Amino acid sequence: MPVLEKRRCPRPRWLLLAASGALLLAGCKRPPAQTAGGAAAPTPGSTPAAPIAAAAGSAIPAPIAGKFNVAFVYIGPVGDGGWTYAHDQGRQQLEKLVPDVHTAYVESVAEGADAAQVIRGLARKGFQLIVTTSFGYMDATEQVAREFPGTKFVHVSGFKSNGSNFGNLFGAMESMKYLAGMIAGARAKADGRPRVGYIAPFPIAEVIRLGNALALGVRASCPECTLTVRWIHTWFDPAREKEAAESLLADGAGVVVTGADSTGPLVAAAERGRWGIGYDSANACQASPARCLTTPYWNWGAIYADLVKQIQAGTWRGGNDYRDVDSGIVGLAGFMEGEQPAPGVPAEVVPEVRAVLDRMRAGTFTRFDLFKGPLKNNQGALVLAAGQVLTQEDLEGIRGIAGRRDCAICMNWLVEGVSGELPKQ
Amino acid sequence: MRWPLRIVPRHALGRWPRAGIALAAIALALLLGALFLWAAGIDPVAAYAAIGRAAFWGGAYALSDTAVKATPLILCGLGCALAFRMRLWNVGAEGQLLLGAWAASGVASFWLPAATPRPLMLAAMALAALLAGGSYAALAGWLKARLNVSEILSTLMLVYVATHFNNFWIFGPWSQSGFPLTPQFPPAAQLWRLSDAAAQVPALGGIGLHAGFALALLTAAICWWSLRQTRLGLAIDAVGDNAATARSVGIDVGRTTVLVLALSGACAGLAGMVEVSGVVLRLQERFSPGYGFTAIIVAWLARLHPALVVVVALLFGGLLVGCREVQPAGIAMLLQGTLLFVVVGSEFFVRYRLRWCGWRAHE
Numbered sequence: 171m172p173v174l175e176k177r178r179c180p181r182p183r184w185l186l187l188a189a190s191g192a193l194l195l196a197g198c199k200r201p202p203a204q205t206a207g208g209a210a211a212p213t214p215g216s217t218p219a220a221p222i223a224a225a226a227g228s229a230i231p232a233p234i235a236g237k238f239n240v241a242f243v244y245i246g247p248v249g250d251g252g253w254t255y256a257h258d259q260g261r262q263q264l265e266k267l268v269p270d271v272h273t274a275y276v277e278s279v280a281e282g283a284d285a286a287q288v289i290r291g292l293a294r295k296g297f298q299l300i301v302t303t304s305f306g307y308m309d310a311t312e313q314v315a316r317e318f319p320g321t322k323f324v325h326v327s328g329f330k331s332n333g334s335n336f337g338n339l340f341g342a343m344e345s346m347k348y349l350a351g352m353i354a355g356a357r358a359k360a361d362g363r364p365r366v367g368y369i370a371p372f373p374i375a376e377v378i379r380l381g382n383a384l385a386l387g388v389r390a391s392c393p394e395c396t397l398t399v400r401w402i403h404t405w406f407d408p409a410r411e412k413e414a415a416e417s418l419l420a421d422g423a424g425v426v427v428t429g430a431d432s433t434g435p436l437v438a439a440a441e442r443g444r445w446g447i448g449y450d451s452a453n454a455c456q457a458s459p460a461r462c463l464t465t466p467y468w469n470w471g472a473i474y475a476d477l478v479k480q481i482q483a484g485t486w487r488g489g490n491d492y493r494d495v496d497s498g499i500v501g502l503a504g505f506m507e508g509e510q511p512a513p514g515v516p517a518e519v520v521p522e523v524r525a526v527l528d529r530m531r532a533g534t535f536t537r538f539d540l541f542k543g544p545l546k547n548n549q550g551a552l553v554l555a556a557g558q559v560l561t562q563e564d565l566e567g568i569r570g571i572a573g574r575r576d577c578a579i580c581m582n583w584l585v586e587g588v589s590g591e592l593p594k595q
Numbered sequence: 596m597r598w599p600l601r602i603v604p605r606h607a608l609g610r611w612p613r614a615g616i617a618l619a620a621i622a623l624a625l626l627l628g629a630l631f632l633w634a635a636g637i638d639p640v641a642a643y644a645a646i647g648r649a650a651f652w653g654g655a656y657a658l659s660d661t662a663v664k665a666t667p668l669i670l671c672g673l674g675c676a677l678a679f680r681m682r683l684w685n686v687g688a689e690g691q692l693l694l695g696a697w698a699a700s701g702v703a704s705f706w707l708p709a710a711t712p713r714p715l716m717l718a719a720m721a722l723a724a725l726l727a728g729g730s731y732a733a734l735a736g737w738l739k740a741r742l743n744v745s746e747i748l749s750t751l752m753l754v755y756v757a758t759h760f761n762n763f764w765i766f767g768p769w770s771q772s773g774f775p776l777t778p779q780f781p782p783a784a785q786l787w788r789l790s791d792a793a794a795q796v797p798a799l800g801g802i803g804l805h806a807g808f809a810l811a812l813l814t815a816a817i818c819w820w821s822l823r824q825t826r827l828g829l830a831i832d833a834v835g836d837n838a839a840t841a842r843s844v845g846i847d848v849g850r851t852t853v854l855v856l857a858l859s860g861a862c863a864g865l866a867g868m869v870e871v872s873g874v875v876l877r878l879q880e881r882f883s884p885g886y887g888f889t890a891i892i893v894a895w896l897a898r899l900h901p902a903l904v905v906v907v908a909l910l911f912g913g914l915l916v917g918c919r920e921v922q923p924a925g926i927a928m929l930l931q932g933t934l935l936f937v938v939v940g941s942e943f944f945v946r947y948r949l950r951w952c953g954w955r956a957h958e
Contacts, residue, residue: 203864214907229922230637230641230642230645230920230922231638231920231922245923247923247925248923249923274923276919276922277922277923277924277925278917280881280883280884281873281879281880281881282874282882282883282884283663283664283803283870283874283875284880284884284919286803287660287663287664287803287916288919290656290735290801291649291656291660291919294656294801305774305775306775306776306879306880306881306882309779309875309876309877314801315625317800317801327775343687372766372772372775373773374766374774374775375764375772375774376774403759403762403766409926425859443693480906490600524635567772567773569772569773570772570778571771571772580773581773582773
């Protein structure tokens, strides 16, 4: 009876909408006051917008009056388990290490238009120190630093500074890569697979420097070993990183060392029953505890604490702040206080690694001692004569940059023992 | 028993009922979003206030940030809308944007002397970007017209090609000192910005609004006019309605396909030029957070109308700017996703209505 049915159909559409609306409103009361530790209690009169913070760590970034306010700008999510995770660990440590410090962060900030807007927004809100943690934020940080001379800005991994309120910060990761190389070489030798694989993001000076240090370490414990490089042209792409690891393993690599941000290569190595070495954050080995040898990692907390103390004391000036191992900026998983090396690390190499690490931490074996002549490149040509060392500009490959000297032996060569070549520039 | 609600198609709705449905959808999305915020331990009222302040009513900074963010969305959105009206699914505006940025950067830093007068330099950059983005999309158009290759696949795949092409130049021949960026553009290659006048008018300090925004509005006006007043505009809508009919009245569908994709790509290419010369001031890795992809949504929400593209891009730009206030970013993305889902989903109520038929046993 279609006709009848039609007549009996009223149209209370609004009833439905109203009902669902009411349902939602009911569930949408103000949240209960958060008082758990770590959360910042809103301070009256601090900013137009009272800062809101929650126990879970979700919040609207805002400074708190009466505290030293530090904001961090991140390229990735804090849960990336790598580069950004390590910075966020440092941020949390900073709050514990220095009294009356309040921190906030903005994560997953793109490097184009967003960077300057986010950094400027934080400066306008009144943060006293803003730390930007991706290379591509360099220009934006410099620009906002010019607009806010009363605010301090630290850019991680760049090469610009202004001598007053804008400086850069980086550390001698190459030293940890050298030690990781020693471990990888010893493992490769013990397994009778004299080949170590290196997953390299991009052919830039930083990545080449770390790769060369790794190769020198490998050759120190296993002179007959070679280092094979795969350029993956990305910083973070778990699938591509894993593919590169698989190709290195298929190529006969006994140990795979990653220079990118994910733990994919560690998993790939474990699946093959071989060995992996992680990067960036102290807990990378948790991805495959049984088959991970070690992880050279960043340890930002102590450095951030030091920066804040310097700024509070009025002694900080924005410059080129490149810290060596003795500052504590880098670490090697399994070899720090109270730690035991992973089960896969050959016993004979442990005392050697410890000895070099002790000298590095004492400041008697620096990054300049790593690259010491005689050194040949992988084409057989002598790059450094006996006793000759590289300068900081050489290590960073600085060329044509205002305020810096040009490098003489620029970091665009691969050390002897590396099989592979640099993409042409 | 049977389900008492029926889904019934409805006649074409007028402008105001449609707007009403869209507004109701936004309200519903905000309510849902409030629920998520509350669950994450953030006061929804304060969060929405912070978002609104950062994006719209927080003064000149807020409006400038929103307009800067909206500029590439407007240009790419116009490009998408042009093609979509003809049922050409150009989903590769991102790639066309990247190539436009590449060509503009080449002109700015390498192919023209730094001493070139500013208007000439900027015009040359814009022209190079239009040509690069346009010919890149025309390639997909030619494949479609000649070999019937799906433009969805070809334009999307060409995004990856463009990304790697740009990276090759950024890391290789154009690299500054081996770092993943080109040298900064000479002053002549930088678009006029409000903050340039900060020396005379201190209030303009840090206001990053650049001439590219005006260019985007001008482009929207041109698109709007051309769609209504030109033979090509008519052809686009005719082919979009029914290609066979359009062909039968003498429209060369193949030629129109290539031409429209070229224009679509040119808009996106111009977005790339505007972004490098108004904001980034050099070509660097990852300078676009995917404007070309976001623009697809912008074009759809604007119902492929050039004037609405501007409105939607500004609202969407504001949403992106404002949502940075909520951390961690995942919550903000959830908020954006909810809004999009509900607003796009509300399109259903434009075409259908629910009819209450009562709980009755089926006979």
